[in-house]
Amino acid sequence: MDKVDVRFPQQPKPAANLPKNAQERAVALIELMGRLTALLEREAAAVRARRPAKELAQIVKDKQPMTLVYEEISRMLRVDRDGLIALPQELKTSLKDATGKLYAATADNAEALRIGGEAQKVMVDTVVTVITRQQKAPTTAYAAHMGGGRGYSAPPSGPRTSAALNTRL
Template identity: 65%
Template structure:
């Protein structure tokens, strides 16, 4: 028996999420979830293409994570119940197939937008870093006739050449 400390009342635990019991309930829940995931992926794709702020993109990522976990679990439960899956009405099977096809297309479009956005951001960062590095490289020039005594001018260790910063809020 678990010991309970009555001096410090424990907060009530939330009820566990109810998982659909039958194959038909699972299929309907999965169709609804795939529709919501498709809409979320399309919003995120548009946000990436429109170069929306990072905070907005991070919010989409936070919303996707729990939806993906629920999707994996419900689809696994549906796949395991082969008999229930086989006995689904034709209209539910068709809706499930359509929702799956639409989600797949939205996922591919989202992945491509994220890949292109990431490459564009990397290109901008590389360009800025290259410009800063070129600005820091001041050619050493010899002074005096033919580099008298091998002495060369060196850039100062402080000042404008060493104070460049990189804006990381791209």
């Protein structure tokens, strides 16, 4: 059981301002799907244009609450079978069109994100390969530490990438 501080009256939480009937839900859902479609298209374009991560993060931040509201209103409309059946035909058509556009934008967005992820993976793999190759490259140093004799050997300590040729004779 949650503890409640009875010394200070609690303000009631405001009720969510969700549509009350099927017609209001359908109108709200059509408008929301239009905004969500535009946001998904903007995100796909930003990914393809390789926009900064900060810009993409803001789009994701904007998309998340819209998606949650879309899911809730959509669920409320689906469970109200009688209200859904009673909707005017032009509203049903608008709902169907908006749904088709949203699904197309979602598929395009998913493809852009997949390709962007693959491009990012290729870039990371290339950097890792170059660094690995550099670390495996044979490095030598003048062997002054080996009794003053001439010749080359690996440096006595430190990473292999710090080896340098001693040119002082």
